[in-house]
Amino acid sequence: MSGAASPIGRYWFGVSTQRYSRAMTLVLLTPLLVLLVVAFFWPILRFLSLSVLEPEPTLDNFRQLWAREFYTTIAIRTFRTALIVTAGTLLLAYPVAYLMSTLRGAWAGFVAAIVVLPLWISILVRTYVWTVFLGRNGIINSSAINLGLIDQPMTLLNTEFAVWLAMIQIQLPMMILPIYSSLRAIPPDLGMAAQSLGGSARDVFRHVTLPLSLPGVAAGCVLVFIISLGYFITPMLIGGPRSMMIATLITQQATKFLDWPLASALACVLMGVTLAMVIVFNRVLRLDRVMGAG
Amino acid sequence: MNPKARELVSIHGKPVAVRGLTKAYGAVKAVDDVTLEVNAGEFVALLGPSGSGKTTILMTIAGFETPDIGTIEVGGRDITALPAGKREIGMVFQRYALFPHMTVAENIAFPLKMRKIGGRDAAAQVEAALAMVRLEGYGGRRIGQLSGGQQQRVALARAMVYQPPLLLMDEPLGALDKNLREEMQLEIKRLQKKLGATVVYVTHDQGEALTMANRIAVMSDGRIQQFATPMEIYDRPANLFVAGFVGETNLIDGELARDGAAWRFRLAGSADTVALEGQDAVDGWRDGMRAKLMVRPELVRVGPIRDGAPSGLVEELIYSGGTVVCMVRLPSGAMATARIAAADAAGVTVGDTVGLEWPADRVRVFAA
Numbered sequence: 001m002s003g004a005a006s007p008i009g010r011y012w013f014g015v016s017t018q019r020y021s022r023a024m025t026l027v028l029l030t031p032l033l034v035l036l037v038v039a040f041f042w043p044i045l046r047f048l049s050l051s052v053l054e055p056e057p058t059l060d061n062f063r064q065l066w067a068r069e070f071y072t073t074i075a076i077r078t079f080r081t082a083l084i085v086t087a088g089t090l091l092l093a094y095p096v097a098y099l100m101s102t103l104r105g106a107w108a109g110f111v112a113a114i115v116v117l118p119l120w121i122s123i124l125v126r127t128y129v130w131t132v133f134l135g136r137n138g139i140i141n142s143s144a145i146n147l148g149l150i151d152q153p154m155t156l157l158n159t160e161f162a163v164w165l166a167m168i169q170i171q172l173p174m175m176i177l178p179i180y181s182s183l184r185a186i187p188p189d190l191g192m193a194a195q196s197l198g199g200s201a202r203d204v205f206r207h208v209t210l211p212l213s214l215p216g217v218a219a220g221c222v223l224v225f226i227i228s229l230g231y232f233i234t235p236m237l238i239g240g241p242r243s244m245m246i247a248t249l250i251t252q253q254a255t256k257f258l259d260w261p262l263a264s265a266l267a268c269v270l271m272g273v274t275l276a277m278v279i280v281f282n283r284v285l286r287l288d289r290v291m292g293a294g
Numbered sequence: 295m296n297p298k299a300r301e302l303v304s305i306h307g308k309p310v311a312v313r314g315l316t317k318a319y320g321a322v323k324a325v326d327d328v329t330l331e332v333n334a335g336e337f338v339a340l341l342g343p344s345g346s347g348k349t350t351i352l353m354t355i356a357g358f359e360t361p362d363i364g365t366i367e368v369g370g371r372d373i374t375a376l377p378a379g380k381r382e383i384g385m386v387f388q389r390y391a392l393f394p395h396m397t398v399a400e401n402i403a404f405p406l407k408m409r410k411i412g413g414r415d416a417a418a419q420v421e422a423a424l425a426m427v428r429l430e431g432y433g434g435r436r437i438g439q440l441s442g443g444q445q446q447r448v449a450l451a452r453a454m455v456y457q458p459p460l461l462l463m464d465e466p467l468g469a470l471d472k473n474l475r476e477e478m479q480l481e482i483k484r485l486q487k488k489l490g491a492t493v494v495y496v497t498h499d500q501g502e503a504l505t506m507a508n509r510i511a512v513m514s515d516g517r518i519q520q521f522a523t524p525m526e527i528y529d530r531p532a533n534l535f536v537a538g539f540v541g542e543t544n545l546i547d548g549e550l551a552r553d554g555a556a557w558r559f560r561l562a563g564s565a566d567t568v569a570l571e572g573q574d575a576v577d578g579w580r581d582g583m584r585a586k587l588m589v590r591p592e593l594v595r596v597g598p599i600r601d602g603a604p605s606g607l608v609e610e611l612i613y614s615g616g617t618v619v620c621m622v623r624l625p626s627g628a629m630a631t632a633r634i635a636a637a638d639a640a641g642v643t644v645g646d647t648v649g650l651e652w653p654a655d656r657v658r659v660f661a662a
Contacts, residue, residue, distance in 0.1 A: 193391035195378040196356055196462075197452065198408035203379075207404070211395045 048271075051264035061265035071249070075269065078246040081163060081235070082228035088168040089224050090217065093175035097216075098209075100176070101183035115176050123170060127234045130166040131157060134238065158240030166234050171227065175220035182216025183209070222281055229274055246270055307335040307492035308369030308459035310355065315364035317350050324350040326516035328364075332509075337486050337493045339503035342513030343539070348496045351513075352462050355494060357381050368460055379408070384453030384491075386463040390445045392437045398424070398448050399433035405456040423451040426485065443474045450485065461486075463495045467502065479505050500540045504528065512536045528590075530574070534660045537588045544594070544630050545586045547662070552581040559587050559659060563626030566604045572655035579661075588658040594632035596620055596642055599649040606630060608646045611639065622650065 357378030606622035618639035
């Protein structure tokens with residue numbers, strides 16, 4: 001970490017103030033652009049085009065999605081899950097971010113480490129940990145039975161609730177960090193000013209801290225919401241077939257039933273709705289205006 | 295009467311008393327048994343280098359620091375235990391501390407909103423406050439669209455709109471450039487006089503303190519070194535610290551010499567003496583005691599050499615507009631500075647040996 005402060009660190013972390021000419025910029029960008037076009041945009045476009053071109057130019061695949069309740073149920077469940085997970089993550093993350101913003105010194109480092117460390121552990125591992133907790137003979141069930149609270153183990157695994165829980169826990173850092181950074185960016189004298197002008201601690205939070213942390217809240221929500229829409233491993237492993245989400249459905253159509261046009265149509269819907277949500281979110285919150293022109 | 299034409303007529307400034315204030319951070323006493331009494335409607339500057347405790351005193355009055363020992367009274371009421379929001383004190387911060395997500399008008403209306411004043415009353419008061427700081431028509435602007443000077447005016451309006459009996463200012467002009475700073479000094483002084491507010495103003499800029507304050511408390515090491523009018527501070531500093539901190543000063547080494555009932559000062563490295571008149575603390579003086587003589591450069595006159603009077607070698611002449619700064623090497627090796635009128639400097643050249651003279655009652659002598 002100490003390297004970030006040295007000139008070499010600055011070079012590597014790209015905070016250099018040096019400007020490049022147009023030609024140089026193009027030369028430097030070309031390898032990445034080529035890679036993106038060849039390995040990302042082209043395959044994606046090809047895949048998405050299947051939905052309207054196979055077997056012949058048609059909208060049948062979309063009509064099929066619309067017509068069958070099975071698909072709409074999964075789509076609605078996916079958005080419901082993403083909304084609930086986003087809301088849950090926000091509720092849990094804001095207090096933690098707020099606490100972090102008030103801590104200094106060793107405690108600040110400790111809490112930051114607790115928040116960030118899980119990011120270094122594979123999602124697969126973090127998901128399986130929940131099966132240990134929620135399984136029929138898992139920690140929660142066996143403890144409850146031993147304590148005499150219940151006779152029969154509860155079905156916790158393979159429920160939508162299990163998926164929410166795991167997804168919220170896994171995505172907490174994604175919400176905490178942007179909120180924390182916007183809280184830290186608020187000059188402390190704003191809070192003092194609000195107090196000296198007659199505000200209580202609650203007024204300071206309501207009129208100063210909260211509104212000024214909204215850009216971080218918005219960034220966290222967009223991030224978690226979009227990632228949740230496409231969540232694959234966690235719903236598959238601990239949600240079971242009855243809690244299937246759209247990403248799992250796409251995989252199933254493509255790899256099990258080899259119905260690529262239908263998988264492609266599903267992907268189109270997911271992408272279209274995601275893009276629309278992001279645009280709406282940006283419009284509603286006017287993120288650029290929250291902090292004013294300065 | 296059109297409510298928009300109404301003005302903030304007056305603030306009923308109240309007296310402030312800080313008694314026996316002590317505040318320590320670990321082993322360091324930031325403020326050490328400070329007592330300070332400010333009259334109603336008075337403008338007092340807390341002047342000192344950074345770490346002298348002036349900001350800690352201000353923060354304690356504002357309610358952001360709790361004193362270890364001591365009390366704060368405003369208008370005779372002990373407010374030591376009150377939270378900051380209940381003290382009815384207006385505060386202006388160094389970096390303005392305006393709310394960036396609110397417009398100018400919303401910022402100024404904030405303290406009114408906290409007091410449940412809204413609607414037309416609030417709007418009229420905001421208009422009046424804007425007029426007071428000469429920012430009519432800026433209510434709808436965003437903070438980011440204002441210059442530094444305009445932001446400071448908004449901060450002033452916001453701190454005054456609810457007519458608090460006491461205004462605290464923490465280096466409010468520190469972020470402005472020199473010209474704007476001087477303009478704002480006069481502006482703040484004008485507003486303070488007009489409204490009759492009591493002001494406690496923290497600054498490390500002695501020029502600012504001398505220009506604006508009715509009285510200055512010079513601080514160092516958590517203590518008040520002197521609390522007096524600007525003129526008194528400049529002409530009759532209480533000790534070496536004040537003498538050196540406020541204004542340009544010559545501090546000349548030497549010793550005291552008794553001359554019958556009177557005292558003279560002998561310059562180090564020579565037999566030259568000067569008369570001393572109107573000195574304060576002569577009680578502790580002894581013949582031959584080491585001391586420092588303080589004389590302001592503008593009091594030093596450069597002329598012909600006279601027997602037994604101080605003299606030195608002119609080493610440098612620095613032209614600075616209406617005056618010339620004349621650097622003279624004394625026999626002790628120390629340098630003395632004389633600020634003389636350009637006309638008087640015509641006969642002086644580098645390398646001359648010149649006599650130095652000053653009014654005997656305008657210098658100060660401190661035991662060294």
